[in-house]
Amino acid sequence: MSEHGTILQLKKCVLLQDMNSDELDAVFRLTESEDFAAGEEILTEGLAYQSLWIIVTGRCEVVKSGNGLEPNRLAELEEGAVFGEMSFFEKAPHSASVRALSDVSTMRLTRRRFEDLRKNCPAAADKIACNLVNILSTRLRRMDEWTCQLVEGNCSERQQGEWQEFRAKLYSGLQF
Amino acid sequence: MSSLETANSYFEQAADVMGLSSNMRTLLKTPLREVKVQVALEMDDGHISTLIGYRVQHDKARGPMKGGLRFHPEVDDDEVQALATLMSWKTAVVNIPYGGAKGGITVDTHKLSAGELERVTRKFVDEIHDVIGPDKDIPAPDMGTNAQVMAWIMNQYEKFHGFNPACVTGKPVELHGADGREEATGRGVAVLTRTLFEHQKRDLAGARIAIQGFGNVGSFAAKFLCEMGAKVTATSDAHGGLVNEEGIDIAELIRYHDEHKTVKDFPGADAVSNTEILTADVDVLIPAAIGGVLNAENARDVRAQYVIEAANNPTEPEADEIFEQRNILVLPDILANAGGVTVSYFEWVQNRQHFRWELDRVRSELDRILAAGFNRVVTIAEEKKVSLRVAAYILGIGRVGRATVLAGL
Known part of the structure; x- marks a missing residue:
């Protein structure tokens, strides 16, 4: 893909929203292109690389190993998607693995290059940071909803049902 | 069949008529607390006897728990639990503000001297005084115990907690007991x-x-x-x-x-x-x-x-x-047989009010409460076309159930 084509693809990326062409160009200069064959593991759960990957072409899957069980597929990522963001700010092991489903072409921004970007083009670095916060907060909100549903589904919903039924029986018909 | 199996069988019959789910049956049947203690005693001849004492507190949704204390050679966990459960339904049937409990010591009182009986009683109170009391659980006489035993219980309880005759009922009339309790x-x-x-x-x-x-x-x-x-x-x-x-x-x-x-x-x-x-x-x-x-x-x-x-x-x-x-x-x-616990309730009320009722008042209040319980049981039996026993259990379980849902878990 031509440089221009790659920049156009990057522009679609959620991480690089609201950037003007100078800022996009500054980011592009600091990223490295990396290609993977279908089935290849790009990022391994438990290891820690402080980098962001943007999928330029191809598809990937996010897989989390179960406790001795079959691995769990958490998500499928398409062009324009970002991964590696959780370990990017906090140097901690990746919470899941990312594997190429097709031949994949990515752009990688390492944490060190991001620091260079902060010096050279703080506006672009700021936008990346804001977009990352958006990505993470959206995910956190979804997690909160899941947790609530899980808790309600497992106890309070069923318990309230039984409790309500018990109450209804005690308050219908007979006088105590 | 054990007392517990008998009590459970009647509970299940009533619960079937009421259409209660198995989780609600478990909630209502399971005792709140079961206490089992060592009651060590020095006999008059100098040897040491180690007895086992029980207190089962079944349900407190309707108020402090109430039930007799039985000194009998056949007392065991199952019997005490069955009788504690029975007390919860009984206090509810006559609609007095109590839950149910029962206790006892596995001992043949005929083989004890008066001094040994007193020491057993006091030692038992030493072990359970923290879990009983006028607002928690109020013992009363049962098989093998009497007004004298209740007097010792009150006296021993008061050594830990100060003056509080309402901590036990069935006491002698001379010692904060109620006229009409014995009968x-x-x-x-x-x-x-x-x-x-x-x-x-x-x-x-x-x-x-x-x-x-x-x-x-x-x-x-x-x-x-x-x-x-x-x-x-x-x-x-x-x-x-x-x-x-x-x-x-x-x-x-x-x-x-x-x-x-x-x-x-x-x-x-x-x-x-x-x-x-x-x-x-x-x-x-x-x-x-x-x-x-x-x-x-x-x-x-x-x-x-x-x-x-x-x-x-x-x-x-x-x-x-x-x-x-x-x-x-x-x-x-x-x-x-709910007359006993009903007048125990009157004794507890008098103790808390520091006001003694005349025997006529005790009797007329008792008659009124028993008549109300009888009428309610007969009405349920006729409405549901069930025996008086199933009707009484429905009434007892229903009142305990209502208190439970109103208070919440």
Whole structure:
């Protein structure tokens, strides 16, 4: 893909929203292109690389190993998607693995290059940071909803049902 | 069948009619707390005896828990739990603001001296005083315990917690006890028998009555039934039975029993065996001794038309079914013997008010409460087309259930 084509693809990326062409160009200069064959593991759960990957072409899957069980597929990522963001700010092991489903072409921004970007083009670095916060907060909100549903589904919903039924029986018909 | 199996069987019958889910049944049946303690005792001859004491607190949704303390060689975990559960339904049936509890020590009091009995009682209080009290759990007399034992309990409890006579009921009248407490269970049995006869449009005067057991409950029931015009034609205690078709002179028998500590060889009646009492040719049979005496083996031979359960759990479920088939009407224990706990409640109220009621007031309040319980049970039995026992359990479980859902978990 031509440089221009790659920049156009990057522009679609959620991480690089609201950037003007100078800022996009500054980011592009600091990223490295990396290609993977279908089935290849790009990022391994438990290891820690402080980098962001943007999928330029191809598809990937996010897989989390179960406790001795079959691995769990958490998500499928398409062009324009970002991964590696959780370990990017906090140097901690990746919470899941990312594997190429097709031949994949990515752009990688390492944490060190991001620091260079902060010096050279703080506006672009700021936008990346804001977009990352958006990505993470959206995910956190979804997690909160899941947790609530899980808790309600497992106890309070069923318990309230039984409790309500018990109450209804005690308050219908007979006088105590 | 154990007391616990009997109690559970009746609970399940009522729960089936009420359509309760299995989780709600478990919630209602499971005791809140079970305490089992060592009661170490130095005997008069110097040797050390280690006894086991129990207190089971079944339910407190309707108020502080209430129940007797039984000193008997057959006391065990199962029996105490069954009786604690029964107390929850019983206090609810008569609508007094208590939950249910029961306790006991596995001991034969006949083998203890007065000093040993006192030391056992005080030691037991030492072990359980933290979990009982006027707002938590209030013990009362039961088999093998009496007003004197309650006085020791109060005194020992007060050593830890200060003056508080409402911590136990069934105390001597001279020591914050209530007039009418001693007679209460027996009197309640008599009053309810009369109420049942009125409901059945029958005359109690001249009705023939057999009472198994001539202890506190049996003797007072006999006394009041005679005053109401009925004839006690058969009675018994652990040592033997008596029959007199013309009616036994109960006042005379009470005097004889006070002197000889048994009804055996009473000159005013013919001697029969203890078990023959249960199949005597009478209108009303009142088991007033131990549990399980009416069972599949003798239920078909019972000749009475009415069974008034003065004892706890005297009828096993098989016998109950046979009585129902034979149209023998059973007034269940959780209503029939509720007079005792009701006057215990009056004693507790008087202790808390520091105001003594006259005997007339105790009796009239008791009559009012028992009549209300009886009427409610009969109404449920007619509406649901169930036995008086199932109706009483429905009432008890229903009231405990309502308190539970109103308070929340």
